[in-house]
Amino acid sequence: MPVAAILLAAGQGTRMSSDLPKVLHRLAAAPLVAHAMAAARAIEPERTVLVVGHGGAEVAAAARAIDDEIAVVTQAEQKGTGHAVLQAQPALDGFEGDVVVLYGDTPLVRPETLRAMLEARAAGADLVVLGFEAADPGGYGRLLVAPDGSLAAIVEARDATPEQRRLTLCNSGLMAADRATLAGLLGEVRPDNAKGEYYLTDVIALARARGLTARAIACPEVETLGVNSRADLAAAEAAFQARARAEALANGVTMTDPGTVWFALDTVIGRDVAIGPNVVFGPEVTVESGATIEAFCHLAGCHVSRGAVIGPFARLRPGAEIAEDAHIGNFVEIKNAIVEEGAKANHLSYIGDARIGRGANIGAGTITCNYDGVSKHRTEIGERAFIGSNTALVAPVRVGDGALVAAGSVVVADVPAGALAIARGRQETKPGLGLRIIERLRSLKAQKAAS
Ligand code: UD1
Ligand code: CA
Numbered sequence: 001m002p003v004a005a006i007l008l009a010a011g012q013g014t015r016m017s018s019d020l021p022k023v024l025h026r027l028a029a030a031p032l033v034a035h036a037m038a039a040a041r042a043i044e045p046e047r048t049v050l051v052v053g054h055g056g057a058e059v060a061a062a063a064r065a066i067d068d069e070i071a072v073v074t075q076a077e078q079k080g081t082g083h084a085v086l087q088a089q090p091a092l093d094g095f096e097g098d099v100v101v102l103y104g105d106t107p108l109v110r111p112e113t114l115r116a117m118l119e120a121r122a123a124g125a126d127l128v129v130l131g132f133e134a135a136d137p138g139g140y141g142r143l144l145v146a147p148d149g150s151l152a153a154i155v156e157a158r159d160a161t162p163e164q165r166r167l168t169l170c171n172s173g174l175m176a177a178d179r180a181t182l183a184g185l186l187g188e189v190r191p192d193n194a195k196g197e198y199y200l201t202d203v204i205a206l207a208r209a210r211g212l213t214a215r216a217i218a219c220p221e222v223e224t225l226g227v228n229s230r231a232d233l234a235a236a237e238a239a240f241q242a243r244a245r246a247e248a249l250a251n252g253v254t255m256t257d258p259g260t261v262w263f264a265l266d267t268v269i270g271r272d273v274a275i276g277p278n279v280v281f282g283p284e285v286t287v288e289s290g291a292t293i294e295a296f297c298h299l300a301g302c303h304v305s306r307g308a309v310i311g312p313f314a315r316l317r318p319g320a321e322i323a324e325d326a327h328i329g330n331f332v333e334i335k336n337a338i339v340e341e342g343a344k345a346n347h348l349s350y351i352g353d354a355r356i357g358r359g360a361n362i363g364a365g366t367i368t369c370n371y372d373g374v375s376k377h378r379t380e381i382g383e384r385a386f387i388g389s390n391t392a393l394v395a396p397v398r399v400g401d402g403a404l405v406a407a408g409s410v411v412v413a414d415v416p417a418g419a420l421a422i423a424r425g426r427q428e429t430k431p432g433l434g435l436r437i438i439e440r441l442r443s444l445k446a447q448k449a450a451s
Pocket of ligand 2: 226228
């Protein structure tokens, strides 16, 4: 059965107290909407429709940057969840199959749960609602289950009787149904409720009146966590990280202190990678099997190959490509640079817009001066080259294979393969002069104190 996904993200998110649209707030280094999109991708939708409203242009741009095939529709006025789903219908023209409605602000729903909803559909329920047992049911819609176990209706907290409000099985907001059936039911929804909105939830009672069956399936409450405030966002971050850490451990990643390792939505870590304490992964990081990330490293937009050792205290920025068995040590920053197999930059360096050849050694304090104040320029270091400590490589510049650069050099011209470059003031040594100067300074000081 083909599937389409509808993501609702038109709401204002007033309680975030923010100028940024709610679904663009970041969770695990990705906008909230990216999480909902990732969840939807797991059921391989033929089409995905995003309903935007507040901050629509910004939200649409962020979503398209992740998936350029996503259809974006605008709900100009937020007249309720039912109204929002109706806005998506034109984008589903010609689509026959099941639709799954998800919320852009509900980032933690698991693929298995969405698949279970579709299985319940396949097993004969016309509408499937995802519910959960709420620790604190508060403002959630309550699921009214009929004696035969089917779902009779959903009643919003504001419209519920005191007795209904005592129910703890709540509506997550996620729903699956045949597209045409759902559209038909939505056409009958009226805004005759406490909020004066078109409620998606009303389709359940309408379906029952037509002789259709609805069913609720339940998932753990954490999956339904919706982000309405900064406190919710922090809680969602904690829940995401707890899950990501458990998954990494289960997949064969060693972490000495998992609670201090922070993953992004798209972090990929291979088997037998060891990660020390206090490591942060920004977006787009891949670490291959058998690499080591020591304590206190920050990585983003980079690729670390097998056997490479990163840190402690290293920073890999976007475009850092660390090849097999390369070593990046303490207080070394790498940006947009390839560090080839077995090359080493172990101490206090900045390597930007560069290629470090296989087996090359970058001495402590080496800096690629890649920026002239206007443009960026490249530095090329050949295989097995040796760059002495405290060298400034003023780009664009090339150091050939096997070349040697003396410590303290400021390299402004290319160094041919195998050459030695020394680019610093020549040392002069004056026998005895150091001692004489010290003695002179001491006697001057003594004279001053006596006068
Ligand atoms: C909704 C459900 C409630 C459920 C709860 C779970 C309805 C009527 N109620 O209530 O049963 O327990 O979610 O969190 O469906 N949205 C739009 N356009 C609109 C209104 C909402 O796109 O006109 C989007 C919001 O951006 C959000 C989602 O729909 O992503 C839910 O909207 P919200 O107003 O938070 O619904 P609740 O009142 O919390
Ligand atoms: Ca809500």
